Amino acid sequence: MVKKCQMLLWAAWRKQKGSICGIFLLVAVLSMCLFSSLTLYVSGRQSVKAEMERLGFGNLTIWVNGGREGLVEEIENITDVERVTYQPLIFSGYEVNGRYSDNEGQLLYPDGSVPYRFIDEGGNELPVHGSGISGGTGTEIVPGTVYISPAMRSAFDVEIGDSVQFELSRKDGIYSLTVAGYFADGFMGSSMIDMKSFLISKDDYAAMQEMVHAAADVDVLGREGAMLHIFQSQGSPLSALDFHKAIQEDTDISLYTEFSYRQESILNYMLLLQDILVGFLIAFSAVLFLVCMIVTGHSLSAVVEQDKKDMAVLKTLGMPGEEIRNVYFLLYGGVILIGMLSGLLFAERIADMLARGLVTSTGMLVSVKLPFLFCFLLLMAHVLVFAVFLVLRTGKILEVAPMESIRETPGRKKVQTAIRRRFLGWDIALRELRFEKKNYIALFLIAVFLAAFLAVIGRMGTWLGPNGEGLMNAFSVADHDLGIQPFNRDVPMDEIERVIEWYSPIRERYELAMESVTVNGQEYEANVLNDTDWFHILSGRVCDGDSILITDTVANELQLSIEDTVKVAANGRSGDYQVSGIYQCANGMGSNIGMSMEGYSQIGDITGYIWCYHYILENGNMRDFAMGYLQEHYRGTSVHTNSWSGLNGIVFLMHILILALYLIAAVFILVSVALISGKLLQAETVFCIALSDCGSGRDGSRDSTLCPDC
Secondary structure, X not given: OXXXXXXXXXXXXXXXXXXXXXXXXXXXXXXXXXHHHHHHHHHHHHXXXXXXXXXXXXXEEEEEEOXXXXXXXXXXXXXXXXEEEEXXXXXXXXXXXXXXXXXXXXXXXXXXXXXXXXXXXXXXEOOHHHOOOEOOOOOEOOOOEEEEOOHHHHHHOOOOOOEEEXXXXXXXXXXXXXXXXXXXXXXXXXXXXXXXXXXXXXXXXXXXXXXXXXXXXXXXXXXXXEEEEEEEOOOOOOOXXXXXXXXXXXXXXXXXXXXXXXXHHHXXXXXXXXXXXXXXXXXXXXXXXXXXXXXXXXXXXXXXXXXXXXXXXXXXXXXXXXXXXHHHHHHHHHHHHHHHHHHHHHHHHHHHHHHHHOHHHHOOOOOOOOOHHHHHHHHHHHHHHHHHHHHHHHHHHHHOOHHHHHHOOOOOOOOOOEOOOOOHHHHHHHHHHHHOHHHHHHHHHHHHHHHHHHHHHHHHHHHHOOOOHHHHHHHOOOOOOEEEEEOOOOOOHHHHHHHHHHHOOEEEEEEEEEEEEEEOXXXXXXXEEOOHHHOXXXXXXXXXXXXXXXXXXXXHHHOOOOOOEEEEEEOOEEEEEEEEEXXXXXXXXXXXXXEEHHHHHOOOOOOOOOOEEEEEEOOHHHHHHHHHHHHHHOOOEEEEEOOOOOHHHHHHHXXXXXXXHHHHHHHHHHHHHHHHXXXXXXXXHHHHHHHHHOOOOOOOEOOOOOOOXX
16 A cells, blocks of 8 residues: 555656646745744844843833932832942944934943953954953953944944044044944944944043043033943832833932833834844745645646546546545645745744844844744644645545546536637637636736735835835934034024025925923923924824824823823923824834924923924935035034934845845746646647547537547
8 A cells, every 4th residue: 555655656746746846946935934034033032132131231221411429329229129230331422434423322341240242244253362352351442442333334334443533522522442343232232223332441431531521511522421220129010111100200310311211122122123124024924825825726726637537547446535635645745844844944044144134233143043942833833724725625536536537428527619710819718718717816816915915015115215215204203304403502504504505405494302201200202393294193183282292102101092181291390281193203212202392382491402403305315415514514513314323224124125025026926827827738738639639610619528628
């Protein structure tokens, strides 16, 4: 019996090897897309979380400006706080390769308590003795050098040996350091986070401190600060939100806070780009899975139809239908299993390549490791689905009637179609469509699935734009090309606007302020606009003097809905506001609210230098040229475009992803069409042979009783 099955398997393989190889290729591509994306997702979360814990990021980390003595002890005295670690730093603006950063950086020196990891230009971790670190412990950096996040390579085209100029004061306050290498920044390294960390030597840190202390108040630009990593006690019943609120209410930390983030928020933001990539790959894998099912089902149906006579002969000789069915089940099931395993074998390597490609965008070195248990369970789930599908599709073998199939009795399906010499090609095509309509429907469904997904990819590319306009608008408070924020009354805004007009006419202008507030005791950033029509409203209505807008993040954290009333406070003043709507803004990881100038004036000072003038240009492509000129010739301002650090790297990777998905879809289309059209042509060959051997009526009609294959 076993030998008989082996002979039938070999015969079926020789006859169907083209189809089998095509199905193997489709399943292997599906498996590689699916398992590599899942490997990257799991490995990324594990690596970033482990790195954050290794670097000492607390359940909550608060960045403070200055600070008073005893603040750490005051926080530690709170019942739900286990411990607080203090990491000093210096905030400073910086310039790289002639380009000023829109945001400050934070300068740190390793004191041995935080074990940093260093990376070479290829995305590989460096041993301590080969990384340019002296002392062999990784805690001492050579004076005059600085280590940066790999994400700065995509933001500023920085290479080892370039200089970074840090601005500490207006008078002789430029401190220059040479880039010695890169380090893995587990919570500030992502391109999605504007502030970047710089590792410097203890001697350079002390020298910078002295420059900041020596500068007059009107000249000082850099400032001292710290990160307070606050760890929640194991038995604390407080949620993350309540824990943060308790620290704010029981201490004076809000007077010194620059910004604060919970561990989960930073984790999600660090992985945002990776998750976008993984999401598209998984969605594409789902489409490929459906296509594999359709192609496999069609191939099996064609095999049963074409080999029906052979199956009937085997049944007549005494071979049970179940054994014949098992032959095809083993053949197709075995090929599918081998295809899934083949894709799984390459998944870790592909995920590692993707992770290395993301280093300059995530700023992290992801340790890629195949999640074997998870992948094994998913593999078994796919195999089970395919097995059930094969059982259902091979059921037709049991329905083959031996004598009926051999004699081609009236039980066989008949098709009668007029065949005219003048319209021979058209008539043959029409007959083929009628006879093989199920197969053409399968081909149609494959085209629909892949075309729909390709349309989604194309829509994504259009939304993204050549320069990342879609991402910029989604993450920003409101659309703009250029932003100018003056810091003193000496800044000539009229002259600056004339300069902008040299490059491109100004189409629209409005004003934005970004101020810290609390909503029901929770700290958020308020995006204040003088023209609220520029907010990206998702639902509800724009805000006025008595209402605010909130993001989905704030709505979920505070359990708020439209028309709820909240208490908003700032600068010792507070007021009650109604939630008028939900708006889109991922800036600050979505931890922000929207207010009108009139609404914010009730709790904050609107007369200071808090306003940033936003401009929308007729020719947005000129924004970078205008920004460069203004940064070079006008001090006392912050000039930026609707962009952020590392956006170019993100846009490049997204375009590469779109191209890769197009190529994979093209491979699937070619293989699928080749398999199905091959079966259809093989079936039509039988008809053409019969057409040459049998007669026809005077009207050109074919009588299927004369030629059973017609």
